Amino acid sequence: METLSLLLDGFGSALTPVNLLLCLAGVVLGTVVGVLPGLGTAMAIALLVPVTFQLDPTGAFIMFAGVYFGGQFGGATTAILLNTPGQSSSMATAFEGFPMARNRRAPQALATAVLGSFLASIVAVTLVVFFSPLMVDLAVGFGPPEYFALTVLAFLATSAVVAGDVLRGLSGLGLGLALAMVGIDEQSGAVRFTLGSPRLLDGISIIVVTVGLLAIGEVLYVASRARRNPATETVASGRPWLSKRDLGRSWRPWLRGTALGVPFGVIPAGGAEIPTFLSYGAERTLSRRRGDDEFGRGAIEGVAGPEAANNATTATSLVPLLGLGLPTSATAAIMLGAFQQYGMRPGPLLFTQESDLVWALLASLFIGSVMLLLLNLPFAPVWAKLLRIPRNYLYAGIVVFATLGVYTARSSLFDVLLLYVVGALGFMLRRYGFPVAPVLIGVILGPLAETSLRRAMAMSQGDVGVLFASPFAVGIYAILLVAVVVSSVLRVRRARAA
Amino acid sequence: MTTFVQRTASRRRDDESASGSFWTGRSELFVGVLVGAIGGFLLLRTAMMDVPSSVSFLGPRFFPGVIGALLVVLGVSLAVRVALPGHRSTVTDTTATEEQTATEADAAGARSDWKPLLLTAGTLVAHLALLRTAGWIVAGALLFWGVSCALGSEHKLRDLGISVVVSSAVQLAFSAGLGLSLPSGLLLEVL
Incomplete structure (x- = not known):
């Protein structure tokens, strides 16, 4: 009951005209970056962090959440109409969605995607509202050993368990951790890796690293592929509408997709790709069992399930982010970085000290979902026209915006130089298929991991046993061990099969 | 998912068999060297670091030392894997980031303009x-x-x-x- 009244208060502050406008701006921007391939929600939020520094934090986070949600809705539109998933989490949607569009069933595909996304968002956000306080109750008793265990889980899960290639994933993580160590060590005051430059004493700003890796790195990557731009031709489509039969075929996949997506948001599995593919696979298997072989030629179940899974994962990833300060995807990692920029630390303290912000944010997720439904259901084909913006203006604009954001954050030319250097690193990682999520998680959680480890050791006077003293920490290491073993077994099997 | 990976993997092999010197498709060697070099840099600067005398257990050197050593090992492993005969790029396996899309993963690993x-x-x-x-x-x-x-x-x-x-x-x-x-x-x- 207490949760409900807090949520109502949250609606009160989220429904102010300014916050509604920011929410709308967020979901529109999110839909845009979702539609455009190559621009992810992570990049959009990274670019917004320095610019929104003038806003009050509540408004800024309402906007970020709008972007985060909008990206998932927009990604489906182009996956269906053009076979061009705007985000990797919409890849599974394209498998059945594009054949549907070619069979002149694009309106139905869009409708089932948007309605499924909406349903999954609402269900998952409701779960977030009721589970985040539980997560907080759990986290209140956490000390340095538990936080260290959580960071280790996030590090290894994103770099070694989920990433396609362990060597590349771990290297990315190591580079991220190395970037985070530059500057004065908080606990001892020792100066680390500044090469004698006083400008590096404060460390490399998270804004510089995230914008550099995601925006500048991406533009350099696009430049290196300049001659390979895909042709963009919009498929004509009518008004999205579901017949009774389509609705009957969609609602079960929506629920199954939501159920699959919900748990994946809570574990650090690097985002929504895995649950979408699992949902796609599940729907295909079920349809075969029914003796129905429409899959591959545009089965509506294959759109409904993955889209619901995608949005459910996005929403529930806010539970560990807000409750524990544990990001489970690249975008969540950027949001955590943004909290740090505002001097807040997600976790139990956030719920007590910034209670207004948290509940306004959660309330705005409901509002944002409704806005996205209204924006996307009638206008999805209009959004797809965004693909006609010439690529060169788009990326030139991104570079200008990135440079501007970083420069104005501290009025420092040196930061712009660092931005471009990090951008070059980002390009190299992208060029050779190194995943970006481990780098970001390394940069953002690195300091927490080091501080927790050293505090734990100081408390125990150097006894390593303290790290394994609490049942929670032991539980996390056990989960991690199982995950590593299972993923190695799968890897070996796949290698043998290939 | 499997169809997608197989399709791109076969295209990769076509790309590489087109021309034949040792360096073709092995520019990733540079990345391994760079990762190792950054690790070496961390280790070197960690050894040279001025540490305040008040530090008790696990000072400011422990973490950088571990990460430096890890990066050296990873860099060497990356380089060795690329240099081994029969090396085949596994670029298409990195679908685990939010940013990558099918078309881009397709193109990854191909030559740059x-x-x-x-x-x-x-x-x-x-x-x-x-x-x-x-x-x-x-x-x-x-x-x-x-x-x-x-x-x-x-x-x-x-x-x-x-x-x-x-x-x-x-x-x-x-x-x-x-x-x-x-x-x-x-x-x-x-x-």
Whole structure:
């Protein structure tokens, strides 16, 4: 009951005209970056962090959440109409969605995607509202050993368990951790890796690293592929509408997709790709069992399930982010970085000290979902026209915006130089298929991991046993061990099969 | 998912069998060397670090030391894996990031176009050099125009106009609207 009244208060502050406008701006921007391939929600939020520094934090986070949600809705539109998933989490949607569009069933595909996304968002956000306080109750008793265990889980899960290639994933993580160590060590005051430059004493700003890796790195990557731009031709489509039969075929996949997506948001599995593919696979298997072989030629179940899974994962990833300060995807990692920029630390303290912000944010997720439904259901084909913006203006604009954001954050030319250097690193990682999520998680959680480890050791006077003293920490290491073993077994099997 | 990976994997092999020297498809060696070098740098600077005497258990050197050693090992492993005979790039396996899409994963690992890449990089360097001296309007316009041209613009003159409009609008929005200062440059200061 207490949760409900807090949520109502949250609606009160989220429904102010300014916050509604920011929410709308967020979901529109999110839909845009979702539609455009190559621009992810992570990049959009990274670019917004320095610019929104003038806003009050509540408004800024309402906007970020709008972007985060909008990206998932927009990604489906182009996956269906053009076979061009705007985000990797919409890849599974394209498998059945594009054949549907070619069979002149694009309106139905869009409708089932948007309605499924909406349903999954609402269900998952409701779960977030009721589970985040539980997560907080759990986290209140956490000390340095538990936080260290959580960071280790996030590090290894994103770099070694989920990433396609362990060597590349771990290297990315190591580079991220190395970037985070530059500057004065908080606990001892020792100066680390500044090469004698006083400008590096404060460390490399998270804004510089995230914008550099995601925006500048991406533009350099696009430049290196300049001659390979895909042709963009919009498929004509009518008004999205579901017949009774389509609705009957969609609602079960929506629920199954939501159920699959919900748990994946809570574990650090690097985002929504895995649950979408699992949902796609599940729907295909079920349809075969029914003796129905429409899959591959545009089965509506294959759109409904993955889209619901995608949005459910996005929403529930806010539970560990807000409750524990544990990001489970690249975008969540950027949001955590943004909290740090505002001097807040997600976790139990956030719920007590910034209670207004948290509940306004959660309330705005409901509002944002409704806005996205209204924006996307009638206008999805209009959004797809965004693909006609010439690529060169788009990326030139991104570079200008990135440079501007970083420069104005501290009025420092040196930061712009660092931005471009990090951008070059980002390009190299992208060029050779190194995943970006481990780098970001390394940069953002690195300091927490080091501080927790050293505090734990100081408390125990150097006894390593303290790290394994609490049942929670032991539980996390056990989960991690199982995950590593299972993923190695799968890897070996796949290698043998290939 | 499997169909997608198989399709791209077969395309990769076609790419590589096209030409035959040892270095073809092995430029990733450079990444391994770089990762190892960064690890070596961390270890070296950690050894040379001035540590305040008050430090008790696990000082400021422990974490950098571990990460440095890890990066050296990873760098060497990456390099060795690339150098081994029968190396086949596994670039297409990295679908685990939010940013990557099917089309891009398809193209990853294929050869780069150097001209647009160098033009873009050159634009960034020029922008850095000009931002303080020439001011935001000039440097910002150059940044927009340079990147736009590097990415294959078809209307270079029209783009120049767009660039000036963009950078001036930004200057106006930031100094008048948000109250943030952008370098105005020597030109405006003289005026």
